[in-house]
Amino acid sequence: MIRIENLTKYYGSFRALDQINFQVQDGEILGFLGPNGAGKTTTMQIMTSYLAPSEGNIFVDDYNVIEDSFEIRNNLGYLPEHNPLYEDMIVYDFLKFVAKMRKIDDNLIKDRIKEVIEVCGLKRVIHREIGVLSKGYKQRVGLAQAIIHDPSILILDEPTSGLDPNQIAEIRELIKTLGKKKTVLISSHILQEIQATADRMVIINEGKIAADGTLDELMAKFRGDTLLEMELKNADEKKLESISEIDNKIKIVEIDDSKEGAKLKLEYPNTIDPREEIFEFAVNNEWKILEMSRSRTSLEDVFRKLTVEQGGSNEN
Amino acid sequence: MKTNIGLIYKKEFSSFFNSAVAYITLIVFLLLAGWFSMNTFFLINQSDLRQLFSVIPIIYLAFIPALTMNLIAEEKNDGTMEFLTTLPVSDADIVVGKFLASMALIGIALLFTFTQFFTVLIIGNNVDIGALLCGYIGLLLLGGVYSAIGLFASSITDNQIVAFIVSFLIIAIFFILDKILMFVPGFLSTIFQYMSTGYHFESISRGVIDSRNIIYFASIITFFLLLSIRVLEMRKWR
Numbered sequence: 360m361i362r363i364e365n366l367t368k369y370y371g372s373f374r375a376l377d378q379i380n381f382q383v384q385d386g387e388i389l390g391f392l393g394p395n396g397a398g399k400t401t402t403m404q405i406m407t408s409y410l411a412p413s414e415g416n417i418f419v420d421d422y423n424v425i426e427d428s429f430e431i432r433n434n435l436g437y438l439p440e441h442n443p444l445y446e447d448m449i450v451y452d453f454l455k456f457v458a459k460m461r462k463i464d465d466n467l468i469k470d471r472i473k474e475v476i477e478v479c480g481l482k483r484v485i486h487r488e489i490g491v492l493s494k495g496y497k498q499r500v501g502l503a504q505a506i507i508h509d510p511s512i513l514i515l516d517e518p519t520s521g522l523d524p525n526q527i528a529e530i531r532e533l534i535k536t537l538g539k540k541k542t543v544l545i546s547s548h549i550l551q552e553i554q555a556t557a558d559r560m561v562i563i564n565e566g567k568i569a570a571d572g573t574l575d576e577l578m579a580k581f582r583g584d585t586l587l588e589m590e591l592k593n594a595d596e597k598k599l600e601s602i603s604e605i606d607n608k609i610k611i612v613e614i615d616d617s618k619e620g621a622k623l624k625l626e627y628p629n630t631i632d633p634r635e636e637i638f639e640f641a642v643n644n645e646w647k648i649l650e651m652s653r654s655r656t657s658l659e660d661v662f663r664k665l666t667v668e669q670g671g672s673n674e675n
Numbered sequence: 676m677k678t679n680i681g682l683i684y685k686k687e688f689s690s691f692f693n694s695a696v697a698y699i700t701l702i703v704f705l706l707l708a709g710w711f712s713m714n715t716f717f718l719i720n721q722s723d724l725r726q727l728f729s730v731i732p733i734i735y736l737a738f739i740p741a742l743t744m745n746l747i748a749e750e751k752n753d754g755t756m757e758f759l760t761t762l763p764v765s766d767a768d769i770v771v772g773k774f775l776a777s778m779a780l781i782g783i784a785l786l787f788t789f790t791q792f793f794t795v796l797i798i799g800n801n802v803d804i805g806a807l808l809c810g811y812i813g814l815l816l817l818g819g820v821y822s823a824i825g826l827f828a829s830s831i832t833d834n835q836i837v838a839f840i841v842s843f844l845i846i847a848i849f850f851i852l853d854k855i856l857m858f859v860p861g862f863l864s865t866i867f868q869y870m871s872t873g874y875h876f877e878s879i880s881r882g883v884i885d886s887r888n889i890i891y892f893a894s895i896i897t898f899f900l901l902l903s904i905r906v907l908e909m910r911k912w913r
Contacts, residue, residue, distance in 0.1 A: 459682050
């Protein structure tokens with residue numbers, strides 16, 4: 360089990376992580392979801408001992424990253440963001456290099472390489488230079504190096520970014536297969552990615568945990584909200600914002616008045632139904648309602664709400 | 676735990692030859708060393724390699740920064756440093772492995788000057804082989820000092836050009852210290868002389884291997900390697 364406890368990280372005076380707490384159970388695939396700059400990569404870099412935490416710690420079983428960095432690194436496979444590889448090396452030599460660095464017994468190295476070639480589908484490119492491979496194949500090489508020592512924990516930072524749809528599907532399938540036997544932590548800024556692969560998700564935003572639970576749990580938790588989409592004519596943004604004065608439970612999710620008809624997304628709990636008041640409000644302001652439709656909050660909206668609400672995202 | 680120095684060394688050494696770096700720098704090195712040492716060899720008419728031993732430290736000024744500039748800076752720029760340091764390997768192993776790879780290439784460069792060595796051996800009279808070998812040992816140690824400096828310069832940046840310039844500057848300072856003695860006040864000149872690489876190299880290449888010189892070279896190498904390791908560890912500052 361991986362326990363992240365009160366993890367805080369400063370880059371200079373910028374606080375990239377702020378008191379993060381969550382756990383990854385043995386054998387589960389945990390999706391780590393958040394917009395760019397939310398702190399996903401930083402968390403993973405601390406977990407893999409590339410960086411050290413400013414405060415807090417990460418525990419893997421009985422080890423922690425501050426004191427037992429070697430033991431933790433030994434038992435963990437890591438695919439960094441952008442998948443850096445030695446481009447001038449032959450795939451086979453590269454895997455052999457990693458296997459040796461990982462202290463795999465010399466007699467076993469061949470078998471291990473054979474196995475990861477099999478699992479990751481690298482047979483066709485095994486004698487080619489890494490630099491000339493397609494992005495999809497490079498990603499497979501990155502995965503192969505991460506699993507060559509058969510670690511029990513696999514950390515994948517944005518493993519499908521930059522791939523085409525077919526490659527994404529293949530890599531996802533591969534991750535699912537690997538996840539049957541291993542604890543996997545996979546990060547992404549794309550919800551579908553996490554939905555497609557993970558059992559449970561942790562949503563992070565601006566260095567803080569925004570939500571933590573299985574897909575169903577998160578849905579249940581936020582399902583209480585209704586989403587109202589409207590299109591209005593003759594409305595201006597300033598005035599539109601005052602619509603939330605009707606009832607303080609109404610939240611404005613999105614305003615777009617760039618076109619002639621302003622688009623407005625509102626959210627309110629199921630316990631109230633302010634549609635009539637909204638209509639009156641619009642009439643009083645001489646707005647013309649072109650469209651008004653009600654729907655339940657989708658997970659995508661939950662994610663957006665959790666991550667956009669606090670105002671933009673910071674690149675680090 | 677078994678160290679990974681050997682593996683890092685092997686990877687680094689073969690990557691010299693995977694890219695054109697090794698070939699180009701070796702060829703330029705040998706051309707310059709050959710031209711400037713043998714140019715006057717037959718005019719001076721002496722059975723030694725003094726010319727070679729005085730020209731190589733100058734060629735080193737550019738040769739070694741060119742060799743070492745990419746060792747760490749390139750890995751930082753490509754992001755492979757993140758991959759490498761998250762393997763179970765210590766930062767010290769990485770630095771020492773890379774240092775040894777650079778030393779090996781310098782060793783090869785020096786080996787290829789065997790043509791001069793054998794020329795003297797064959798056509799010279801009363802050749803002092805001991806002094807020649809001492810000269811080579813001195814060149815190797817000097818290369819070690821410059822490599823350690825180059826490695827340090829490469830560790831502080833992810834830009835190879837910056838690494839080249841920084842290592843050139845630091846090496847130039849060490850190189851020039853004993854050549855400006857007449858411009859510095861007396862109490863400083865002994866310090867300057869002792870700190871300069873040239874002073875220690877010359878006393879070795881005269882054929883005397885003194886422990887003081889060895890200690891000097893070893894401590895400068897150690898100093899810059901430790902500094903490089905510290906710089907790598909800086910990413911782990913809280």
